[in-house]
Amino acid sequence: MPRTPSVRRPSLDTFDRAILRIVQRDNKTPQRAIAEAVNLSAAAVQRRIAAMEDAGVIMRNVAIVDTAAVAMAITSIVEVHLIDERLTTVDTAKALFRDAPEVQQCYYVTGGISFVLVILSPDMTAYEAITRRLFAQNEAVASFRSLIALDRVKFGAEVIVQ
Incomplete structure (x- = not known):
């Protein structure tokens, strides 16, 4: 879900920031445990969590999946060069990439x-098909370069909240 830059975000106090640090590590942490850790009531x-969700500070609650467990063996980082940076070219590319499940x-x-994209695929044959669909057959793409990951050293969605 794209963020809307014009939306005014609420200022976060020390309690909100402490809560965010906890839920980023594990969003299934019981609220009573969070309450104990930050010295607030569970209510x-x-x-506070509901308010941060409503304000868009917490955008989504997701699960981080082991790619090997779901047979997605290829992780590639792809640099894409468009033919130009006109608004329509960029917006069309954004929509295409946003809608591609890979x-x-x-x-x-x-x-x-x-x-710069991160793409998952089960094997190189599937990856080639993805690159053909998204890049090679796309007239707006001037060129692309794939970097295939050898190891997933660090992953997650934790944002440093000070």
Whole structure:
């Protein structure tokens, strides 16, 4: 789900930040355990989490899946260069990448590259089909470069909350 940059985010106090540190590590931590850890009541923790969800601070609650357990053996990081950076070209590419289930992460970036994507696939044959569909047959893509991950050294979605 894309973030809306114009949405005003609430300011977070020390309790909110402490709660966020805990739920980022494990969002199934019981609220009474969070309450104990941050010195609030369970009801206060519940209200704060609900408020952060409503405000979009907590965007989603997800599970991080072991790629090997679901037979997704290939993780690739792909640099994509578009033919131009016109609004329609970029927005069309964003929509295509957002809707592709194989694309796990997608970043519109600076530095001479248009996008950086993280793609999962079960094998190289499937990966080739994905690259043909998303890049090789896409007239808006000038070029792309794939980096195949050898090892998943670190993963997760934890944001440093100070």
